[in-house]
Amino acid sequence: MRLRTVGHLTAEAVRSVQDNGLLSVAAISTVAVSLLVLAVISLLALNMQHLTRVMDAKVQVVAYFAPKATAAQETAAVERIKALPHVTGVKYVSRAAALRQLAHEFGRDRTLLHQVETHNPLPDSADVFVDKTGNISGAVRAVQKVPSVASVHDAQAVVNKLTNFTRAVRYLGLFLVSALALATVIVIGNTVRVAVYARREQIGIMKLVGATNGFIRWPFFIEGAILGLGGAMVSGAIVWWGYRWLNHAVAALVPFLPLLAPAHLLPHLVETLLASGLLLGALGSAISVRRHLNV
Amino acid sequence: MHAAWRGRFSIIVTLAGVTKVYPPRSVALQDINLDIERGEFVFLIGPSGAGKSTLMRLLYREERATSGRVSVNGHDLMRMRPSRLPFFRRQIGVLFQDFKLLPDKSVAQNMAFPLIVAEVSPREARRRVGLWLEIVGLRDRARALPAELSGGEQQRAALARAAINNPALLIADEPTGNLDPRTAQDITELLHEINCRGTTVVVATHSVEMVDRMRRRVVEVGGGRIVRDEVRGSYRALEDGVAGAAGRGLAVGVQTRPAAVARVWPGRGSRRG
Structure with a gap:
C-alpha cells in the first residue's frame, strides 16, 4: 500500500470519527476511564512496592x-x-x-x-x-x-503485610483492568459497527470499483486506533498532572512517606497508556470489522 | 489456427451452460449460452424478473453461477479466488439505475474514487478527472455533492466514474430508468461514444426508444433463458418493421456527437483515458 493511499485512508477514518460525534466521544471517554483506572492501580502498586523496598532496606x-x-x-x-x-x-x-x-x-x-x-x-x-x-x-x-x-x-512483619497488600492490589487491579479493557473493546467495537453500518453503501460501491479488502478495512482499524489513542491521551494528561500534584501534596503533608518521583515514573507510564489505548482501539475495531464487515 | 486464435481473443464475455438457482429452488437463469465480442454494444432486454439483472451480476461476480462457465476478459469467474476479485473489477465499469454515487463526496471525488482505489498517481488522476468532467459536461459541477445534482447529472457523473478506469467492459443496468427522455438520450450518446472508443458495452434496459434508436445487438431474456439474439435488433421482435423505421430515423441522434464530446475526444478508434 502506497503512502498516499495510507494518507487517504487515515483521512477517511478521521472523518468517520467526526461524523460519529457523540458515539466517538463516548468511546474516547470509556477508554480514558479504563486507562485511568489502569494508571491509578499501577501507580498504587508501584508506590507500595517502592515503600516496601525502602522499609526493607531500612x-x-x-x-x-x-x-x-x-x-x-x-x-x-x-x-x-x-x-x-x-x-x-x-x-x-x-x-x-x-x-x-x-x-x-x-x-x-x-x-x-x-x-x-x-x-x-x-x-x-x-x-x-x-x-x-x-x-x-x-x-x-x-x-x-x-x-x-x-x-x-x-x-519485617510490616514489610510482609505491605507485600501482601501490594499483591492484593495487583490482583484486584488485574481483574479491574481486564474488565475495563473488555468494556473498552466492546464500546470501540460498537462504535466501529455503527460506522460500518453507516458506510455499508459506500463499502458496496468500493467493492464494485475494485477496492481490496484491506483498502475497505483499514479506515475502520485506524478509526478504532484513533479512538483508543484519544482516550489514552485524555487519561495520560490526567495522570501526568494529577500525580505531580499528588506528589507535591504528599511531600508537604506526609513528608516521611516515600513516593516515586514523577520524573522517573510518568514518562514510562504515559507511554504505556498510549500504547495500551492504541492496541485496545485496534483490537476492538478488528473484532467488529471481522464480525460485521462482510468483505 | 489463426482464426481460432482470433476467435478466442476477440471474445470478452462467455457464458456456457450457465444456470443460477437461488435457494431453495428459484431458478433465475437456466442453461444460458452467450458470447460477446470485444467492442460490441449489446442490449439485454426482457420483462422484469426475466433474469437480466442476475445475468448482469454474474458478469461482475456480484453473484456466482450455480453451474456452467462464466468468463469475462479472460478471467474464469467460477474459479476466481476472492482475493483476485478486486483486481478483476478494476477492468470493468458498472453503471446503475440509482447511480450509486457516494453522497458525501463531490462529483470530482466520486469520479476519482476508482483511481484512488487502483492507486493511480494523483497527477494522472487529476488529468483523467478533468478529461471526464469535460466529456460528461460537469466541469462547472465538479465540487457539487450528488444531492445538489439533477438525475441526469448524477447519472453522467456515475458514467464517468464507471468509465474513468478505461474498462474493457462497461455494464449498465437500467442506466436511463430514472431519467427523462432528453437526459436518457444524453446518456445513450455517451455510452455509444465510449463504445466507439473500444469499450465493450452491455446495457440491460426496458427503454424501447434506446434500443430501437441504436439498432445494436439485442439479447432477449425470458423465463431465465435467452429467447432471442439478434445482431441489429429492435426492442420487439414482432414489431421489428415499425421499430426499425423509427430506429433508422432516431439512429441519426446517436451518430451525431455532442459538441463537448467532440471537443475533448477529437477522434475515435483508439481507447484512451
Whole structure:
C-alpha cells in the first residue's frame, strides 16, 4: 500500500470519527476511564512496592530498652546483641537522637512534633541488622531474651503485610483492568459497527470499483486506533498532572512517606497508556470489522 | 489456427451452460449460452424478473453461477479466488439505475474514487478527472455533492466514474430508468461514444426508444433463458418493421456527437483515458 493511499485512508477514518460525534466521544471517554483506572492501580502498586523496598532496606529489627535501664546496662545489652548469631551490626539510638530523626522526617510540618518536644516519649533503642531476611525471626527471639530489652519491633512483619497488600492490589487491579479493557473493546467495537453500518453503501460501491479488502478495512482499524489513542491521551494528561500534584501534596503533608518521583515514573507510564489505548482501539475495531464487515 | 486464435481473443464475455438457482429452488437463469465480442454494444432486454439483472451480476461476480462457465476478459469467474476479485473489477465499469454515487463526496471525488482505489498517481488522476468532467459536461459541477445534482447529472457523473478506469467492459443496468427522455438520450450518446472508443458495452434496459434508436445487438431474456439474439435488433421482435423505421430515423441522434464530446475526444478508434 502506497503512502498516499495510507494518507487517504487515515483521512477517511478521521472523518468517520467526526461524523460519529457523540458515539466517538463516548468511546474516547470509556477508554480514558479504563486507562485511568489502569494508571491509578499501577501507580498504587508501584508506590507500595517502592515503600516496601525502602522499609526493607531500612532497619530490620529494633530493640527498645526498658525506661529504667541505665546507660551501662544498655551498653552491655548492645554488646550481647552484637554477639548473637546472624547479627551483622547494631546501632545504638538514644531517645534524643530518635527525636531528632523524627523531626527530620516531619520536615517543615512541625505542629505534631511540637507536642512531643516538651516531653520526649521515645525510648532509647538499638537498630539491629541481620544477615538474611530468613534469619530475622530467629534474631528477634534471641534479642527479646537480652536483659534490659523491653520490646522488639520486627520491621519485617510490616514489610510482609505491605507485600501482601501490594499483591492484593495487583490482583484486584488485574481483574479491574481486564474488565475495563473488555468494556473498552466492546464500546470501540460498537462504535466501529455503527460506522460500518453507516458506510455499508459506500463499502458496496468500493467493492464494485475494485477496492481490496484491506483498502475497505483499514479506515475502520485506524478509526478504532484513533479512538483508543484519544482516550489514552485524555487519561495520560490526567495522570501526568494529577500525580505531580499528588506528589507535591504528599511531600508537604506526609513528608516521611516515600513516593516515586514523577520524573522517573510518568514518562514510562504515559507511554504505556498510549500504547495500551492504541492496541485496545485496534483490537476492538478488528473484532467488529471481522464480525460485521462482510468483505 | 489463426482464426481460432482470433476467435478466442476477440471474445470478452462467455457464458456456457450457465444456470443460477437461488435457494431453495428459484431458478433465475437456466442453461444460458452467450458470447460477446470485444467492442460490441449489446442490449439485454426482457420483462422484469426475466433474469437480466442476475445475468448482469454474474458478469461482475456480484453473484456466482450455480453451474456452467462464466468468463469475462479472460478471467474464469467460477474459479476466481476472492482475493483476485478486486483486481478483476478494476477492468470493468458498472453503471446503475440509482447511480450509486457516494453522497458525501463531490462529483470530482466520486469520479476519482476508482483511481484512488487502483492507486493511480494523483497527477494522472487529476488529468483523467478533468478529461471526464469535460466529456460528461460537469466541469462547472465538479465540487457539487450528488444531492445538489439533477438525475441526469448524477447519472453522467456515475458514467464517468464507471468509465474513468478505461474498462474493457462497461455494464449498465437500467442506466436511463430514472431519467427523462432528453437526459436518457444524453446518456445513450455517451455510452455509444465510449463504445466507439473500444469499450465493450452491455446495457440491460426496458427503454424501447434506446434500443430501437441504436439498432445494436439485442439479447432477449425470458423465463431465465435467452429467447432471442439478434445482431441489429429492435426492442420487439414482432414489431421489428415499425421499430426499425423509427430506429433508422432516431439512429441519426446517436451518430451525431455532442459538441463537448467532440471537443475533448477529437477522434475515435483508439481507447484512451
